[in-house]
Amino acid sequence: MKEIKQNRSVFLLLIILFIGYSYFVYTEGTENVNSPEMNESAIKGRMLWQDNNCSACHQIYGLGGYLGPDLTNVYRRYKDGTKGFFNAGKGSMPKYNFNDTEQENLLEFLKSVNRSGNFPNDSVIETWYGDVEIINGNNE
Amino acid sequence: METMNNKTTFNFLILALVSLMLGMFAGLFSGMQYMLPDFLKEFLPFSQMREFHVSLNVAWIILAATGGVYFYISKENENGLAKGNYQKWHFRLYLLTGVLILLSLFTKNMGGREYMTYSPYLYFPIILGWVLFAINYYKTIVKNISQWPVYLWMWMTGILFMILTYTEAHLWVLPFFRDSVIRDVTVQWKSYGAMVGSWNMLIYGTAIYLMSKIKGDDSIARGKVAFFFYFLGLTNLMFGWAHHTYIIPHKAWIRILAYGTSMTEWIIIGSMIIAWSNSLKSEQKKSSLAYRWLISTDVWVFINLVLALLISIPAINLFTHGTHITVAHSMGTTIGINTTILFASIFYILFKQCTFCMDKYKRQLNFAFYLFHSSFFVFFSSLLYAGYQKGLWVKMVGNKPSFTQMHESLMPAIHTLVASGFLLFVAVLLIAIPLIKALRSQSK
Numbered sequence: 265m266k267e268i269k270q271n272r273s274v275f276l277l278l279i280i281l282f283i284g285y286s287y288f289v290y291t292e293g294t295e296n297v298n299s300p301e302m303n304e305s306a307i308k309g310r311m312l313w314q315d316n317n318c319s320a321c322h323q324i325y326g327l328g329g330y331l332g333p334d335l336t337n338v339y340r341r342y343k344d345g346t347k348g349f350f351n352a353g354k355g356s357m358p359k360y361n362f363n364d365t366e367q368e369n370l371l372e373f374l375k376s377v378n379r380s381g382n383f384p385n386d387s388v389i390e391t392w393y394g395d396v397e398i399i400n401g402n403n404e
Numbered sequence: 405m406e407t408m409n410n411k412t413t414f415n416f417l418i419l420a421l422v423s424l425m426l427g428m429f430a431g432l433f434s435g436m437q438y439m440l441p442d443f444l445k446e447f448l449p450f451s452q453m454r455e456f457h458v459s460l461n462v463a464w465i466i467l468a469a470t471g472g473v474y475f476y477i478s479k480e481n482e483n484g485l486a487k488g489n490y491q492k493w494h495f496r497l498y499l500l501t502g503v504l505i506l507l508s509l510f511t512k513n514m515g516g517r518e519y520m521t522y523s524p525y526l527y528f529p530i531i532l533g534w535v536l537f538a539i540n541y542y543k544t545i546v547k548n549i550s551q552w553p554v555y556l557w558m559w560m561t562g563i564l565f566m567i568l569t570y571t572e573a574h575l576w577v578l579p580f581f582r583d584s585v586i587r588d589v590t591v592q593w594k595s596y597g598a599m600v601g602s603w604n605m606l607i608y609g610t611a612i613y614l615m616s617k618i619k620g621d622d623s624i625a626r627g628k629v630a631f632f633f634y635f636l637g638l639t640n641l642m643f644g645w646a647h648h649t650y651i652i653p654h655k656a657w658i659r660i661l662a663y664g665t666s667m668t669e670w671i672i673i674g675s676m677i678i679a680w681s682n683s684l685k686s687e688q689k690k691s692s693l694a695y696r697w698l699i700s701t702d703v704w705v706f707i708n709l710v711l712a713l714l715i716s717i718p719a720i721n722l723f724t725h726g727t728h729i730t731v732a733h734s735m736g737t738t739i740g741i742n743t744t745i746l747f748a749s750i751f752y753i754l755f756k757q758c759t760f761c762m763d764k765y766k767r768q769l770n771f772a773f774y775l776f777h778s779s780f781f782v783f784f785s786s787l788l789y790a791g792y793q794k795g796l797w798v799k800m801v802g803n804k805p806s807f808t809q810m811h812e813s814l815m816p817a818i819h820t821l822v823a824s825g826f827l828l829f830v831a832v833l834l835i836a837i838p839l840i841k842a843l844r845s846q847s848k
Contacts, residue, residue, distance in 0.1 A: 268550070271557070274635055282642040285661075286572075289594060290580075293655045294587035301583040310582070311515070319518040320451040325589060325652050326726025328518060330794070331438060331450055333807040334726060355808075356441040358449040380585040381653040384726070384798050394717040395663060398653060 299380035302373070309373030312366055321356065325383045331356055336383035339374045347371055410757070412491045413478070414847035416471030417750055419499065420464050421836040421843075424743075427460030428829045435822035439815070455509050455521040462519070463502060465738065468746040469606040470494075470537065473559050475753050476613055477544050480556070486543030494536040501529045517592060520573065527574050534567045553616070553625035554634050558609030561638060565602035569595045590654050597645025600737070601637070608637065611698060611745045614752055618695050633672065640665055647716045651725055659718060666716035673709050676702070693762065693769065694755060697748035700777060704740030707784075711736060723799065728817075729791030732784055739780055739828075750839055757846050765838040772834035779827035782820060790817035 302310065313319070319328035322335045338346055347367045353359030362370065387399035434457050437443050437450040444453070474491055478484045485491055508514065508522040516524045541563055545556055572595035575581045581591055616624045624630065646662030711733050715724045724730060754762055762769065797810040805813070 268552075271631055275557075275561075275638075278635070278638055278642060285643060286594075289654075289658060290587070290591065293658050294584065294590045295655075296584070296586040296653055299584055299586045299653075302585065307583060314517065315515050317451040317455065317514050317521050320454045320521070323726055324585075325649075327589065327593065327648065329450075329454060330726075330728060330731070356437060356445060356450050358445065358451065377585050383651060385651060386801075388722065390719045390722075394719045395660060396650070396718040396722055397656070398651065 296380060299376070302376045305369050306372040306376045309366075309369035309371065312362070312370050313373055316360065323383075324377055325381070334383060335374060335377070336381070337378050339371070339378040344371065346374060410475070410478075411847045412495050413471050413474045413753075414843045415495055416467050416474065416498075417753070418840055418843050418847075419495075419502070420467035420471060420746075421750075421840050423460045423467060423502070424464035424832060425836050427457055427464055428825075428832055430454075430456035430460060432822070432825055432829055433457075435818070435825055438818050439822060452509055452512065455514070456506070458519050459505050459509065459522065461738065463505075465603055465607070465742050465746065467498065468750065469562075469603060469610065472610050472746070472749040472753065473606060474540075476555075476610070477541065477559070481544050481548050483548070484544075486540055488540075488543070490536045490540040490543075494533050494540070497529050497533045497536070501526060501533070504529075517573065517576065519596065524574060524577065527570070531567060531570060534563060534570065538563050538567065553612075553622060554630040555609040555613040555616075555625050557631075557634055558605045558612070558637075561634075561641075562602050562605030562609065565598065565605065565641065569599040569602050573599060586652060586654055589652055590649050590658070593648040594645055597648060598641050601641030601645070604737075604742070605637070605641070607742050607745050610749050611701065614694060614698060614745075614748055617752070618692060618698070633675070636668055636671065640669065644669075644716070647712075647721055648725075648730075650718050650721045663716060663718055666713065669709060669713055669716075673706070673713070676706055676709075692751075692755070694748040694752035696773065697744050697751060700773075701741055701744040701748070704736060704744060708733065708736040708740060723795045724791060726798065727791035727794040728787045729795065732787035732791060735787060736784055740784070747835060750843075754839070754842050754846070758842070761842050761845070762838065768834055768838065772831045775827060776831035776835070779824045779831060782824035783828055786817045786820040786824065790814045790821070793817070 318335075321329045321332035323329070324334070324336050326334060326336075328334075342348075347370075350362050350367050350370060351360050385398060389397040389399070391397065430453055433444065433448075434450060434453045437445070437453060448456075474485065504526055505522045508526065513523050514521045516522050516526075541560060545552075546560070549556065573592065575591055575595075576588055581588055612625050612630070616622050644662050644665035646658050647666060650659050650662075711729075714720050715729065715733060751762065793814055794810065797804065
């Protein structure tokens with residue numbers, strides 16, 4: 265009986281810690297000065313990104329499929345020229361027909377992603393115990 | 405009453421095995437599209453094909469684990485499953501949802517997130533299914549059994565956290581989460597990491613149940629050691645998910661806490677080595693199909709834990725993140741660990757129902773066992789090699805080859821991956837088809 269009570273107490277304690285931790289992740293943990301809230305156009309662009317399942321082939325911060333390149337900082341490299349890729353249908357990429365507004369929205373989304381940080385990030389300091397300190401750069 | 409319960413349980417398992425075969429078939433086609441960019445590009449491009457592969461294989465894991473848990477809890481409670489048609493409604497709902505997911509993907513009505521690309525409205529029937537499962541579990545187990553072995557805790561935790569984490573994975577519909585890139589990506593991968601931990605609770609609970617029943621020794625599932633490892637697993641589920649997001653510029657404490665939590669898994673590695681050296685002396689039940697698959701799981705658990713521990717070290721993660729090494733980690737877990745345990749579970753259930761009904765397939769299943777593990781070893785190794793090559797490319801500075809050139813250089817590894825994937829698919833067919841036949845004959 266004592267063991268059952270102990271197990272229940274540990275379980276409840278972990279649940280409470282998990283709820284508290286989740287709250288801090290949602291708020292203070294993910295505040296980022298380089299990543300202000302997306303504007304309306306970027307939000308629409310993000311929905312286009314999802315509707316067309318771009319993450320099946322492309323990554324943001326290394327997360328996504330590996331058939332195409334990572335697009336975290338594609339805007340930094342190509343600026344407005346990024347739009348040229350959207351309807352190109354090169355290689356395995358399907359031939360999309362995004363209109364001008366949709367292309368603008370997608371570009372806004374990629375601008376927001378670019379602004380939020382770098383990937384891959386060479387500005388890191390490795391510590392003796394295996395951790396890395398990430399030095400965040402503002403890409404604006 | 406028991407026959408009725410088992411019929412629906414077997415339907416869960418049959419649907420799971422069909423999903424596995426179809427999912428692997430879609431996986432093979434996805435692999436072909438990696439090699440031949442124009443292959444089915446106009447009809448079903450990679451962006452759709454990959455999602456068939458992912459959704460069907462996740463369905464395999466969830467349905468096979470669910471079917472198994474239903475079978476085992478109906479045995480734990482002497483009165484079988486709780487009265488009411490919860491299980492039947494659960495099955496009907498998931499059958500219908502499965503069809504809707506495939507339709508959603510086929511008609512490009514996506515809009516969801518990576519791994520859950522189907523229409524986000526399907527969140528509702530899926531979560532309702534988990535709630536029905538939870539009610540059934542509560543009425544069958546929580547109300548009737550007081551001295552819980554650890555697997556009952558694990559199954560309860562799995563169901564509860566599937567509801568929580570699957571809901572968390574849909575928080576992106578709220579502007580507070582959706583409108584910040586960093587918050588959105590972090591919460592997405594927080595939920596995914598914990599969701600995998602949740603279904604692992606269902607599956608590892610199944611493994612412990614099987615071990616204790618096959619050995620005829622319930623002490624494996626009781627006592628301080630069993631609960632220590634359960635709570636260690638739960639801690640990792642809750643706080644150890646962030647190795648997917650180390651590189652994202654969120655607050656450092658998220659990374660440091662996950663790093664520290666993940667390192668506690670060395671304790672599991674240590675205990676496995678000790679347990680192995682002890683089990684070498686035992687010849688117990690070596691001829692049992694379920695036992696054989698469970699033993700093979702041990703090897704993959706060891707390999708994958710070492711890999712998971714290494715990629716949880718931030719300095720190493722910097723090299724492996726965004727490469728095929730991460731895919732090796734997820735394939736190692738879903739195929740090497742989850743699938744082998746779930747095969748063991750289905751073999752065990754069939755053995756309980758009809759002791760000799762798999763005997764006529766003995767040679768075929770023996771061949772498939774070795775084909776499965778040898779082809780998966782090649783599959784896993786080719787992913788590690790491709791990931792290592794990509795990691796080197798990412799780290800290059802100065803005059804580095806283009807993405808396309810790097811992708812081309814990976815082709816030998818990709819060809820090996822697809823060839824071994826084909827052999828793995830053959831092995832799965834050789835196992836799944838007789839299992840489906842036996843389950844169908846038992847459910848009549």
